[in-house]
Amino acid sequence: MQRLRCIFWLGLKEMMSLRRDWVMMALLAWSFTLAPVMEATGVASSVNNASIAFADEDDSPLSRALAAAFFPPEFQPVVQIVPGTGAAAMDAGRFLFVVAVPPGFEKDVRAGRAPEVQVLIDATAMEQAGIGASYIANILSAEIRRFAIGADLVDPPPVDLVLRSAFNPNRDAVRFAGIVALIGQIMWLTTILTGAAMIREREHGTIEHLLAMPLAPFDIAVAKIWANAAVVLVAGWLSLTFILQGSLGITVAGSKALFLLGTAFFLFTATALGVFLATLARSMAQFALLVMLTVLPMLMLSGGQTPVEGQPAWLQAGTLILPSRHYMSASQSIVFKGAGVETVWPEFLWMALLGTALLATSLLLFRRSVAQER
């Protein structure tokens, strides 16, 4: 009982210390306000504002109708260029896409000669190029088909494909990016806060002070873990409510409480990671470097930045041991798809198991590192 009380008081002390650490407070403020807003609104992962040029050698009603089919926000206003200069303009990075319409295009269509429209794509612009290419092909074929049906050249297709985008009918990229950004900030901050609290205690010599009292290393570590996890949980909740929902207008399909519960499970692992890194690092600067080398890969491979299916099979199997992947997956199910506990409990279980394992290891290492200190 007294032990629990000590852990509680120490945790409270942790929060008071954090309040006066302006570097960490600034980082906290930045991470949960501006950073997710910038990430959410700065990048559109679908086609957005893409630069497109037309090299129109036909100049017929059909070719003009094709050029008129591209408009904002997906595309910038179409620029007409001199035929043959498309490649050079693309080398200079002016256009992502160049559509080349050959001479006599409309006439050939009417004659059933199936002429060819060329679309040059800057394949180095990865996300935009892939999606943009199919976008453009779809727009062009729809436009040509409409022309052909109007001119009674073909029959309407026998089977219509009705595509529905579940959970996100408007293809809202901000919502996705906002939630992923928040999750990323939670990962960073938890690890950094917990580890920094540990190292601050060591650099200021106060850890010895604590250890000379009736406290076990376990108590000290647990106090830090609960205090920092609580801070991040509250900050995450505030950020979700006021920044993401309030200012970005992002909707949460499922239960917010369930999302926070999942976050609590994850915080368990992230704080344990912080303790672990703090025992490895000898100074705050080393710790900061170590955090970058561990948290960044965890974040990149979690499935938030790019789909997990994009990883090679061996890597997909490996990333199963990353708690970040389970957290990301559970969060996406809850926030975007409205999944309930009956769907996400396996992810929660994974996080709990991984968290316990990591925490046990870190506590063991922490005790050893304290013993070795001079």
Next chain:
Amino acid sequence: MSAEGAATAIRIVDVTHRYRKHAALDALSLDLPTGQLVGFIGPDGVGKSTLLGLITGAKKLQAGTIDVLGGPIDDPAHRRGVSPAIAFMPQGLGRNLYAELSVRENLEFFSRLFGQGQKERDIRIAALLSATGLAPFADRLMGKLSGGMKQKLGLCCALIHDPKLLVLDEPTTGVDPLSRRQFWALIDAIREHDPELSILVSTAYMEEAERFDWIVAMDAGRALFQGSPAELKGEAEDLETAYRRLQARGKMPSAPDVVPDKRTDAEPVIVARGLTRRFGDFTAVDSVNFSIHLGEIFGFLGSNGCGKSTTMKMLTGLLPSSAGEASLFGKAVDARNRELRREIGYMSQAFSLYGELTVHQNLQLHARIFAIPDQEARIDELTERFGLNAHRETLAAALPLGIKQRLSLAVAVIHRPRVLILDEPTSGVDPEARDSFWALLVELSRGENVTIFVSTHFMGEAERCDRVSFMHAGQVLAEGTPGDLIAAEGADSLEGAFIAILEAAEPPAPVAAPEVSVDATSAESGGGVGRAAAYARRETVEVLRDPVRLAFAFVGSALLMLVFCFGITLDIEELDFAVLDLSQSPESRAYISEIAGSRYFEPTPPLESAAEGRQRLTAGEVSLVVELPPDFGRKLRAGEPTEVLATVDGSIPFKGETVEGYVAGLHQTFLDALARDSGVRQPEIARIEPRFRYNQSFESIAALAPAMPAILLIMLPAVLTAVSVARERELGSVTNFYVTPTTRFEFLIGKQLPYIAIAFANFLLLTAMTIVVFGVPLKGNPVPLAIGALLYVWATTSYGLLIATMTSSQVAATFATVIASVVPTIQFSGLLQPVSTLEGGAQTIGSLWPSSYFLHLNVGAFTKGLSWEALGPDILALACFGPVLTVIAALSLRSQEK
């Protein structure tokens, strides 16, 4: 008032210096004579260090004037002109030295800063090393030297350029009496050799003041007295008493009298037998024995690093012993025994309470942890008794040192321990505060029978102990009552006894003034380039000896490259899908096999209902659900229009759109096949031919791998450079930049060069990985690429410098650099979205950001196969960033401390 006959070396008029609201110096005016040994005496925090910093130009003058060697020190031209004639050894042993460098390397660095040639350098270093007895340790790392040796090395580094003014800030604090005595002998020898030399020394040890020619006694930012020691002393028995009287302004407080302890037969409380502690092959404490009985004040004397603190930690159970045993109240000390710790009050060396909590919060925290009954009453009692009432709500960090020590003691005794273990509780505290502290100790010992084990540097304090023990190099050399020890050594004081014992244990090396033949001094060589090179050389050695930074530089970039490239591939295949086939006709099965047969999709068990499809999408088991209506087959055969419903998981927008693209393509293939088989008029109207330029197979790795260096080569080099500058400021060695002729450009470029080299090596590593590991061939010309890369890492390291000049600590520098380099690079450089597609402000940032150009250059050279003419504009743009950022960094770097 000036020393008779002596010219004035330094004139200080009306100088005031403030840190926020606190005035460290308060309208101070002084004339200091030349060619003399001038001592500044007074405890910590009276303004000694601030004054010395201002005199040497390490600190920026706020108000008043200081003339040094014939001109105002706040005039930059004069400061630069006289800086080779001034040497400054800041407070804190070896604070301006480099722990990762050896003794010789440290000296060489300082020698290069003053432009000495190779021959002169060798002669001077040899002379200094042999004069100070450091010659046998020339290759030892500075961080591994003892306190006394660090102090000697600091002096050598200060003397390497034959200064006319030598400024030493508390050179003897924390050094054992023998080393101190040797140090003064060395100073005497140097002065004899060079009578012109003016020396300014500050000290907290009043007894050292006897040897000064001229004394300035300071208190609260003002000079209480200046003049000869004899004048200061007057009728007082010693200088400490005289200073105390000055401070008390005529009142004469008395040192507490210790009632002699008569109970030598009392029960032993703290017992150590053969107590030993080894760290690796270094024995910090070697078979120490003692027995301290109830209510005794037992003093522990010795220099820094002799093993005192280690012994004390073993007694508190903080550190397990390697051999031997320690016991308290007859019970063995064990780190696991938490109940025993309730008997101990421990004050560790230096202030180690929570500076960010108030006095009351600190006391409260400890009271709670010890679960003391009636906590508030106990806290009130202690604040009253320890004189903390006025400071209850003050943050501990803001307290004066003397009050901090009282708070530490209050915290240590809050749970009424029966044993107190105090590790140098009074170091740096002024004599009056020390007296009141000792009065409390005496009260606890005699009044409450608390057994006290205390370590100290001060002989005056040692004399008040019932018994003392001398420790040196891990061994206890002598133990007994102060009187017995003095008598046994035939000395006249405890200090004399201590020195006699030390000399017997380890005969000291002889000291002499360093002899440098005049013809060895060469004209200045190297100049600015030489100084920048000295910094670059030193930085290189330091980085090469720091495994974490080195690993971060190389392993880090390789690891992140792998993770990014494997983690971000956008080629998605083998996605799971499910079908709700309500038609169950040959036509519907043909449609399904079209999807299942493609490389994009993998079938999962068919669905029973639409609700099941929704549920499996929600659970993330499938990415696509295809629903075929009941009359699909019939209508198709009848030539009536029908439809297929494809529901795509759109929660990840990119993935959703990719899946939609796949489905639309497969649908079209099905229609084409259908048109061929049936007579439906579905001729091809026009063909749409996508040409993926630069990357025909459209594999994401070919675009991704060459894009990664743009982000890695800004993040890692910028962080490393920023940390190296912030580190120098945090550790204090930046003082060398403040007080030597080094200019801002020399300092920054010197620090930057090694990181440009590291970053360029990183570029080669990443390029090799792109080609070998990821199989992306370099199609373009490697020469413009390499030039561009060099310019880019110049820009990114300059960016690190710039951020370091604006942040105060290593941690702040690291995080600020990561945020300020990664965010714009990812958002605006075209990594995710080409710069041409950015809007408004984002596009402006993108075009003012070096990564945009390097990304274009690297991707262009790799996948577009571009050469000089196409890459030229990028190279020109990149060439602008480095110089501009370096200039801004230099302008925002402070060349003096505030």
